[in-house]
Amino acid sequence: MERERGTYSVQSVTKAFDLLETLAAEEGNVTIPVLAKQLDLSRNKVFRLLATLEEKGLIERDEPTGTFRLGLHAFEMAQHILKSASLIRLAHPIMEELARKHDEAIYITVMNNDEVLFLDMVDCFQQIKTVDMVGQRFPFFTNAAGKAIKAMSSTDFIDRMSRRRGARKNTAMPDLKSLENELIEIRKKGVAVDFGGLGEGVCAVAVAIKDYAGKVVCALTMLAPSFRMLQERLESEIIPSMLEGAEILSMKFGYAKIPA
Numbered sequence: 001m002e003r004e005r006g007t008y009s010v011q012s013v014t015k016a017f018d019l020l021e022t023l024a025a026e027e028g029n030v031t032i033p034v035l036a037k038q039l040d041l042s043r044n045k046v047f048r049l050l051a052t053l054e055e056k057g058l059i060e061r062d063e064p065t066g067t068f069r070l071g072l073h074a075f076e077m078a079q080h081i082l083k084s085a086s087l088i089r090l091a092h093p094i095m096e097e098l099a100r101k102h103d104e105a106i107y108i109t110v111m112n113n114d115e116v117l118f119l120d121m122v123d124c125f126q127q128i129k130t131v132d133m134v135g136q137r138f139p140f141f142t143n144a145a146g147k148a149i150k151a152m153s154s155t156d157f158i159d160r161m162s163r164r165r166g167a168r169k170n171t172a173m174p175d176l177k178s179l180e181n182e183l184i185e186i187r188k189k190g191v192a193v194d195f196g197g198l199g200e201g202v203c204a205v206a207v208a209i210k211d212y213a214g215k216v217v218c219a220l221t222m223l224a225p226s227f228r229m230l231q232e233r234l235e236s237e238i239i240p241s242m243l244e245g246a247e248i249l250s251m252k253f254g255y256a257k258i259p260a
Helices: 011-025 032-039 043-055 072-082 086-102 144-151 157-167 176-189 231-252
Strands: 059-062 067-070 105-112 115-122 137-139 192-195 202-210 216-225
Touching (some): 011 032, 011 043, 011 067, 032 043, 043 059, 086 115, 086 216, 086 231, 105 144, 115 144, 144 192, 144 216, 202 231, 216 231
Antiparallel strands (some): 059 067, 105 115, 105 216, 192 202, 202 216
8 A cells, every 4th residue: 555755754854854955055054043044943953953963973063163064974975876976977987097007096086174075986906005095084285185176276265274273273284374385386287296194105196177167176186105106107107197187087077278
């Protein structure tokens, strides 16, 4: 016997999904009063839902501002959905080609709340390889992927980081002037390289991918043991190949490079 849609739906679960959808749709962090108004719920009810979702890692609270955003576990769950999304679908052939050509692990990485999230990977066949980073995320300023994305995007985040440093005196943050200079160099070269940013003995090479509007949507990132990434190999083999892959993938997203 068929049952009517919604007969056995649980209202608290429905409201929790509505809350997650609202957070996902918002560009910035959201306060309880805003959520209560958008969901037509009492602030107390919203607070209880947020507490439950925070306990499960689906949302995160920003203590200084009292606002909320999607949490790490929500992105880990979304990773499985993104496997069939256009980003992964378009990037995967390029990732496979680079991984087979150089026999090193290639990732697609995106930015979320000033952190880099490693979405997908094509692994290499090397006996010695880096730890699988899929589902992991790191502050953007600690690694090549984050720096590549930020360098090719807007630079107003330096001011935002400066203000945030004032609000979070105990938070480990980089020297902003040095970071700004580093990003300027990355923007000139079109590629970011770091040794040790994602762990001792790990080298990362990252290039940003742009869409039809010139907006950075992700980065192609190669991770390999540092002892295999000698300077000569980086300059003559890896970097040119990664830049070429970035150009091809950006074209798939509709990006057209304007001649100088």
